Amino acid sequence: MSNGSYKWIGTRPNRPDGADKVTGRARFGADFNMPGQLIGKVLRSPHAHARIRSIDTSAAAALPGVKAVVTAQDFPDQPNVVVPTGEMQVNLRDVTRNVMAREKALYEGHAVAAVAATTEAVARQALALIKVDYEVLPHVIDVEAAMKDDAPVLHDHLITEGVKPAPDKASNIAKRMDNVKGDVEAGFRQAEVVIERRYATQPVHQGYIEPHATLASAAEDGQVQIWSTTQGHFQVRGFCSRLLGVEASQIRVTPSEIGGGFGGKTVVYLEPVAMRLSQKTGKPVKMVMSREEVFRASGPAPGGTVAVKIGARRDGRIVAAECTVALQAGAFPGSPLGPACWTSFACYDIDNIKVVGFDVVSNRPKVAAYRAPGAPISAWAVESTLDILAQELGMDPIDLRLKNAAKKGTKTSYGPTFDTIGFVETLEAVKSSAHYRSPVKPGMARGVAAGFWFNVGADSSAAAHVAEDGTVTVISGNPDIGGSRASLALMAAEELGVDYDKVRPVIADTSSIGFNFVTGGSRVTFATGLAVVNSVKDMIRELKVRAAKTWKVDPEAVVWENGHARPAGSNVGEFEPLSLADLAASAGRTGGPINGHAQLNAQGAGPGFGVHVVDLAVDRDTGIVTIDRYTAAQDVGTAIHPSYVEGQLQGGVVQGVGWALNEEYIYNAKGKLDNPGFLDYRMPVASDLPMIETILVEVPNPHHPYGVRGVGEVPIVPPLAAVGNAVARATGVRMTDLPMSPPRLSAALDAATPRMAAE
Amino acid sequence: MAKTHVSTTINGEPVEFLCDPTQSLLDVLRDNLGLTGSKEGCGSGDCGACSVTLDNRLVCSCLILAPEAEGHSIRTIEGMAQGDQLHPLQQKFVELAALQCGICTPGFLVASKALLDRNPDPTETEIRYWLAGNLCRCTGYDKIIRAVMEVAADMREAAR
Numbered sequence: 038m039s040n041g042s043y044k045w046i047g048t049r050p051n052r053p054d055g056a057d058k059v060t061g062r063a064r065f066g067a068d069f070n071m072p073g074q075l076i077g078k079v080l081r082s083p084h085a086h087a088r089i090r091s092i093d094t095s096a097a098a099a100l101p102g103v104k105a106v107v108t109a110q111d112f113p114d115q116p117n118v119v120v121p122t123g124e125m126q127v128n129l130r131d132v133t134r135n136v137m138a139r140e141k142a143l144y145e146g147h148a149v150a151a152v153a154a155t156t157e158a159v160a161r162q163a164l165a166l167i168k169v170d171y172e173v174l175p176h177v178i179d180v181e182a183a184m185k186d187d188a189p190v191l192h193d194h195l196i197t198e199g200v201k202p203a204p205d206k207a208s209n210i211a212k213r214m215d216n217v218k219g220d221v222e223a224g225f226r227q228a229e230v231v232i233e234r235r236y237a238t239q240p241v242h243q244g245y246i247e248p249h250a251t252l253a254s255a256a257e258d259g260q261v262q263i264w265s266t267t268q269g270h271f272q273v274r275g276f277c278s279r280l281l282g283v284e285a286s287q288i289r290v291t292p293s294e295i296g297g298g299f300g301g302k303t304v305v306y307l308e309p310v311a312m313r314l315s316q317k318t319g320k321p322v323k324m325v326m327s328r329e330e331v332f333r334a335s336g337p338a339p340g341g342t343v344a345v346k347i348g349a350r351r352d353g354r355i356v357a358a359e360c361t362v363a364l365q366a367g368a369f370p371g372s373p374l375g376p377a378c379w380t381s382f383a384c385y386d387i388d389n390i391k392v393v394g395f396d397v398v399s400n401r402p403k404v405a406a407y408r409a410p411g412a413p414i415s416a417w418a419v420e421s422t423l424d425i426l427a428q429e430l431g432m433d434p435i436d437l438r439l440k441n442a443a444k445k446g447t448k449t450s451y452g453p454t455f456d457t458i459g460f461v462e463t464l465e466a467v468k469s470s471a472h473y474r475s476p477v478k479p480g481m482a483r484g485v486a487a488g489f490w491f492n493v494g495a496d497s498s499a500a501a502h503v504a505e506d507g508t509v510t511v512i513s514g515n516p517d518i519g520g521s522r523a524s525l526a527l528m529a530a531e532e533l534g535v536d537y538d539k540v541r542p543v544i545a546d547t548s549s550i551g552f553n554f555v556t557g558g559s560r561v562t563f564a565t566g567l568a569v570v571n572s573v574k575d576m577i578r579e580l581k582v583r584a585a586k587t588w589k590v591d592p593e594a595v596v597w598e599n600g601h602a603r604p605a606g607s608n609v610g611e612f613e614p615l616s617l618a619d620l621a622a623s624a625g626r627t628g629g630p631i632n633g634h635a636q637l638n639a640q641g642a643g644p645g646f647g648v649h650v651v652d653l654a655v656d657r658d659t660g661i662v663t664i665d666r667y668t669a670a671q672d673v674g675t676a677i678h679p680s681y682v683e684g685q686l687q688g689g690v691v692q693g694v695g696w697a698l699n700e701e702y703i704y705n706a707k708g709k710l711d712n713p714g715f716l717d718y719r720m721p722v723a724s725d726l727p728m729i730e731t732i733l734v735e736v737p738n739p740h741h742p743y744g745v746r747g748v749g750e751v752p753i754v755p756p757l758a759a760v761g762n763a764v765a766r767a768t769g770v771r772m773t774d775l776p777m778s779p780p781r782l783s784a785a786l787d788a789a790t791p792r793m794a795a796e
Numbered sequence: 797m798a799k800t801h802v803s804t805t806i807n808g809e810p811v812e813f814l815c816d817p818t819q820s821l822l823d824v825l826r827d828n829l830g831l832t833g834s835k836e837g838c839g840s841g842d843c844g845a846c847s848v849t850l851d852n853r854l855v856c857s858c859l860i861l862a863p864e865a866e867g868h869s870i871r872t873i874e875g876m877a878q879g880d881q882l883h884p885l886q887q888k889f890v891e892l893a894a895l896q897c898g899i900c901t902p903g904f905l906v907a908s909k910a911l912l913d914r915n916p917d918p919t920e921t922e923i924r925y926w927l928a929g930n931l932c933r934c935t936g937y938d939k940i941i942r943a944v945m946e947v948a949a950d951m952r953e954a955a956r
């Protein structure tokens with residue numbers, strides 16, 4: 038489906054960092070070392086909720102080999118204000134408390150102290166010598182329990198935002214959010230069918246295979262170098278600068294290769310601690326989390342509850358829709374409540390919508406972003422409810438969605454009106470797909486669901502340089518988490534009209550390129566891609582100036598085509614075209630080096646829509662779900678490197694399948710996590726799955742020169758309900774609570790059996 | 797703690813090292829010998845990122861004590877390419893985009909090679925079960941499985 042007029046875009050060359058990554062050469066977070074480095078380790082709270090009366094570090098500090106011990110006292114306290122930090126809006130008071138507990142430990146695994154020692158063994162020994170005097174407090178884990186009047190309150194200062202008049206006492210409800218379009222009451226009065234259900238999901242971890250890791254080296258003159266596995270080294274710089282009161286330009290953060298993030302590596306845990314330990318010791322300090330620490334202390338995606346009510350006419354037209362979403366924020370406010378609310382009905386053109394959301398704190402690790410943050414939770418509820426509606430109306434689930442699909446001109450409940458979008462095209466692509474047209478095999482059932490994500494633009498900087506032989510380096514500042522180097526090089530090659538392998542993409546540290554927002558929100562190929570294209574355009578402008586100088590003509594009289602400067606017309610004069618290599622070779626005589634630069638705040642990230650179909654079987658005895666066939670269709674804008682676009686869809690689907698079927702945090706009565714490892718936190722493995730078929734629907738984004746839309750977020754949104762809808766159609770039992778794990782599903786089937794027998 | 801002296805062969809070269817008796821083979825490879833291609837995703841045998849072969853047997857190096865390597869032959873990801881030639885599996889993983897972030901890739905490559913050394917003609921299901929001990933969170937496994945299937949087919953073709 039690719040636009041045939043492109044030479045490079047839409048092709049599938051080898052990624053520039055391929056050889057490094059298949060040979061073990063690529064250096065990830067834990068692969069950096071410095072001579073004389075110390076090993077840092079964190080002491081973590083064994084309690085879900087406890088006041089810290091005192092911490093005695095003297096015995097630890099006296100242990101031979103221990104070079105420093107830090108507690109919250111080593112970090113300046115921060116005001117209770119929300120400020121831009123690395124361009125994220127964060128409450129510094131909360132961030133410093135999440136990095137190191139201050140008055141209270143708020144979840145099991147919360148950092149309370151850290152040591153730096155000559156070896157890991159000594160560091161571990163030292164942790165055991167730190168004496169923390171805890172006053173254990175009552176805790177609360179679940180979101181609904183945390184919202185009750187008599188729930189233990191985590192923060193004495195937390196007054197619910199978004200409620201008028203403001204409550205006079207603190208609670209665990211950090212925020213209420215209201216989103217209204219039209220008049221839902223009037224809408225429901227027109228409805229001939231109303232479906233109402235309540236759903237719940239469990240928190241799930243991003244599950245990146247590489248644990249958090251960092252190495253910090255603070256010099257005597259105050260300059261600091263940090264190596265870190267992160268989705269945003271500019272954010273690491275911003276956080277460390279704010280939390281430790283060091284000027285941003287004194288801190289140079291170099292991103293390592295990153296072993297997955299999915300949103301979970303957009304925040305800091307270890308970096309400020311390693312930096313403080315390094316400042317105190319004058320030595321480089323390396324810190325790496327264990328998998329258990331990753332589970333206990335790094336941000337999962339929230340769990341939550343969603344109540345949905347949808348009213349429709351008998352012909353399938355939806356006339357009113359309402360939902361209430363309550364999300365776990367973890368120990369500090371700030372779940373992805375906005376996106377959960379705004380995406381809930383974004384796929385549909387509905388006149389009357391009401392969405393209410395609550396951001397709720399409880400004694401769990403502070404949540405972090407996870408692929409389309411918040412959206413899978415509300416989609417699980419809304420798309421399940423739509424399936425019930427389709428069954429009730431006897432309508433094909435795709436036809437029901439087509440009848441209500443958002444299009445160009447549809448006004449969303451949260452404000453914007455859609456420009457060119459491809460939801461209808463995506464639904465139709467699925468409807469006419471081989472998978473959807475094939476009969477469902479005996480013993481199987483088919484489920485369908487849709488999903489939406491805004492996609493993100495934001496800030497990017499890029500530079501392009503020509504070397505003396507005419508080869509090109511493009512420099513950007515976003516860690517490559519899934520092949521973005523290849524996409525950036527493809528766009529640069531296309532723009533410049535040179536071969537892909539003449540372009541080297543490089544990811545620069547915070548001191549070597551201007552600011553870049555995180556790798557996240559599916560923004561890099563769009564926004565950083567735009568910056569790269571603009572930096573190349575800037576370079577082409579300079580190349581034309583150099584050609585004009587060579588020919589002694591006006592720069593306006595020069596055009597750039599297929600990697601060559603040419604006279605704009607025959608009236609300019611007879612000149613042989615000058616290649617990039619020609620112009621590079623003569624650069625010294627025409628004005629010196631030839632570079633291009635760009636910086637921007639990218640607007641117009643095109644939203645993406647996905648439609649998924651799954652065929653599966655349910656073993657009634659064990660509750661085991663076997664997925665037989667899965668197809669994911671999505672409007673991807675233009676697929677710059679289709680293999681990596683397909684890969685985003687396939688990876689997102691499988692994470693969504695894990696969320697649907699197995700993944701959950703299991704807390705015991707003491708508020709401690711019982712499954713902090715990959716054995717008991719069950720992520721999908723190869724033998725759980727079939728191939729994941731993809732359909733790339735290319736509806737170019739009008740706000741990008743190559744039509745790019747972000748693609749990475751959408752594919753995790755539909756799978757939860759696609760799987761749930763198939764399970765409901767296979768068994769006649771509608772699961773409302775995730776995960777649909779074998780024990781839960783078989784219990785639900787058992788519970789339903791006598792009733793079904795009696796019917 | 798007194799160090800233990802271990803004599804072993806790594807990627808075909810004789811190697812001697814000193815280690816703590818409680819150190820894992822993975823830690824020795826990464827920290828003592830600088831072979832950081834093997835990755836630690838869990839340290840508990842659940843992710844396969846640390847996969848190596850010990851006398852041609854596929855193992856999780858995080859579960860092997862370093863002194864157990866005494867007298868044995870170990871192969872790691874660093875020994876997979878021959879000279880400047882990538883192994884066909886390495887080449888195919890790059891061509892088919894069977895990696896996104898790449899942290900799981902060394903483990904998958906070592907495990908896949910161990911499979912093909914044993915069974916040159918595996919079915920898709922056999923590949924999926926053989927690789928079920930290797931976690932990948934990025935790719936959904938599709939392109940990894942395809943890469944192994946294609947390499948197996950190519951190698952059979954070449955062997956005819």
Ligand code: FES
Nearest residue numbers: 839841843844858
């Ligand atoms: S690190 Fe050895 S199996 Fe995960």
Ligand code: FES
Nearest residue numbers: 896897932933934
């Ligand atoms: S490519 Fe990232 S974990 Fe496999």
